[in-house]
Amino acid sequence: MGETKNYSILIVDDVLENIQIAMNILEENAYDFAYAKSGEEALEILKENTFTLILLDIMMPGIDGFEVCKKIKEDPRLMEIPVIFLTAKADIDSLKKGFEVGGVDYITKPFHPEELLARVNTHIELYIAKKLLQKHNISMQIKLEKAQKRLYTELELNQKEMLFMLSEIIESISDETGRHIHRVAEVSRLLAYYHPALNEDDVEIIYHTSAMHDVGKIFIPDDILHKQGKLTKEEFAIVKTHTTKAYEFFQNEKIHSVASRKFIKASMIIAYEHHEKWDGTGYPRGLKGEDIHIYARIVALADVFDALTHKRIYKDAWSIEEAAKYIIERKGTHFDPKIVEIFEAHLDEFINLVDS
Numbered sequence: 001m002g003e004t005k006n007y008s009i010l011i012v013d014d015v016l017e018n019i020q021i022a023m024n025i026l027e028e029n030a031y032d033f034a035y036a037k038s039g040e041e042a043l044e045i046l047k048e049n050t051f052t053l054i055l056l057d058i059m060m061p062g063i064d065g066f067e068v069c070k071k072i073k074e075d076p077r078l079m080e081i082p083v084i085f086l087t088a089k090a091d092i093d094s095l096k097k098g099f100e101v102g103g104v105d106y107i108t109k110p111f112h113p114e115e116l117l118a119r120v121n122t123h124i125e126l127y128i129a130k131k132l133l134q135k136h137n138i139s140m141q142i143k144l145e146k147a148q149k150r151l152y153t154e155l156e157l158n159q160k161e162m163l164f165m166l167s168e169i170i171e172s173i174s175d176e177t178g179r180h181i182h183r184v185a186e187v188s189r190l191l192a193y194y195h196p197a198l199n200e201d202d203v204e205i206i207y208h209t210s211a212m213h214d215v216g217k218i219f220i221p222d223d224i225l226h227k228q229g230k231l232t233k234e235e236f237a238i239v240k241t242h243t244t245k246a247y248e249f250f251q252n253e254k255i256h257s258v259a260s261r262k263f264i265k266a267s268m269i270i271a272y273e274h275h276e277k278w279d280g281t282g283y284p285r286g287l288k289g290e291d292i293h294i295y296a297r298i299v300a301l302a303d304v305f306d307a308l309t310h311k312r313i314y315k316d317a318w319s320i321e322e323a324a325k326y327i328i329e330r331k332g333t334h335f336d337p338k339i340v341e342i343f344e345a346h347l348d349e350f351i352n353l354v355d356s
Contacts, residue, residue: 006032007029007031007032007052007053007124007128008031008032008033008034008049008051008052009026009031009032009033009034009051009052009053009054009055009120010033010034010035010036010042010045010046010049010051010053010054010055011023011033011034011035011036011054011055012035012036012037012038012039012041012042012054012055012056012057012060012065012068013035013037013055013057013060013086014037014038014057014059014060014061015057016037018057018086018109019035019037022055022086022116023035025113025116025117026116026117026120028117029117029121031052034049034051038060038061038062038063039060039062039063039064039065039067039068040062040063042054042056042068043063043068043071046072046075046078050077050078050081051081052081052124052127052128053081053082053083053084053120053123053124053127054072054081054082054083054084055084055086055120056068056069056083056084056085056086056103057085057086057087058085058087058089058094058098059087059088059089065085065087066097066098066101069083069085069098069101069102069103070101070102072102073101073102079102080127080130080131081127082104082105082123082124082126082127083102083103083104084103084104084105084106084107084119084120084123085098085103085105085106085107086107086109086111087106087107087108087109088108088109089108090108092218092249096252104123105119105123107119180306180307180310181211183302183306183353183354184210184211184213184299184302184303184306185207185208185210185211186207186353187301187302187305187306187350187353187354188206188207188210188298188299188302189203189206189207189210190346190349190350190353191298191301191302191339191342191343192206192207192295192298194342194345194346195294195298195338195339195342197294198294202295205262205263205266205295206266206270206295206298206299208263209263209266209267209270209295210270210295210298210299210302212246212267212270212271213270213271213274213299213303214242214246214271215242215246215249215267215271216241216242216243216244216245216246216247216249216271217239217242218245219241219242219245219249220238220239220241220242220245221238224238224239225239240275240283240284241284242271243271243272243273243274243275243283243284244272244284246268246271246272247268247271247272250264250265250267250268250271251268266295269293269295269296270293270295270296270299272284272296273285273287273292273293273296274296274299274300274303275300276288276292276296276300277300277333277334277335278292278297278332278333278334278335278336278337279332279333279334281333282334292336294336297335297336297339298336298339300334300335301327301335301336301339301340301343304326304327304334304335305323305324305327305343305350305354306354308322308323308326309323309354309355310354320351320354320355323354324343324347324351327340327343328340328343328344
């Protein structure tokens with residue numbers, strides 16, 4: 001970043017040790033630092049000072065980080081300062097709220113030095129580029145575009161990290177283990193790789209987003225999700241809402257605004273449509289044929305194949321032969337015929353993936 005001595009960072013945390021750790025990591029870039037041990041103290045400092053960037057804890061006595069950020073964004077003098085949340089809170093609601101109140105990034109504790117440095121540098125560069133652009137609009141346009149490109153790359157990585165975090169939450173509330181999520185991702189990637197209509201970018205996207213196929217189960221009551229016996233008609237109707245719940249979650253405009261849209265959009269599509277069937281008998285909308293997105297058609301087969309071949313709380317594992325026969329027999333009804341043809345043509349490779 002070159003000379004950084006004029007760039008100042010306000011660190012807000014009620015634990016002095018956390019403030020010192022952040023300073024120690026960032027001091028190599030010669031930033032100027034100020035710190036506050038409460039939200040109230042931070043707002044007092046901001047009355048007389050401005051900063052290049054603010055690192056803000058969430059869980060503090062008195063005014064929490066969300067409220068501090070909200071007040072910052074309401075002040076015309078401060079509203080453009082980027083706010084990065086540093087917190088141990090890693091739940092979905094906190095993640096959403098952090099972006100909703102105006103945060104530009106969200107780093108969970110304990111954080112890695114390289115991650116903190118990279119994200120701070122990225123957001124400071126973008127902030128400075130924007131400020132310079134206000135004075136030298138034409139001459140600074142190229143620099144801004146470069147900063148935005150770097151930020152886009154960083155946010156795309158952040159997007160993948162967020163999806164990984166969500167997949168871990170899915171594992172914690174579902175009978176679907178981490179290995180299931182990994183196997184579905186691998187099978188989906190291989191199906192996409194062999195599909196003539198998809199390119200390398202599609203393969204990468206589907207690999208990183210297939211884990212989101214059941215993210216909507218986060219919103220299903222535990223007593224239904226973990227029920228040992230057969231679900232009642234009413235209970236199954238509730239379970240089926242995990243597709244629409246996921247769609248609503250990913251539709252949140254604040255989530256869209258902080259990440260690469262291609263990953264958000266793909267995650268939303270897969271979660272919403274992976275229970276649709278080629279013949280139109282699926283849910284939640286009864287989509288038919290190619291009206292179902294190709295990503296969802298691929299994950300639908302990968303999910304069913306892995307689910308059949310591994311034990312769940314409500315069923316024993318099927319043999320590989322039984323599961324493969326089930327998939328092939330439903331070519332053109334449940335599953336896209338082209339995807340089933342790929343599955344048949346490379347069956348040994350898919351068997352190796354689910355047998356891992």
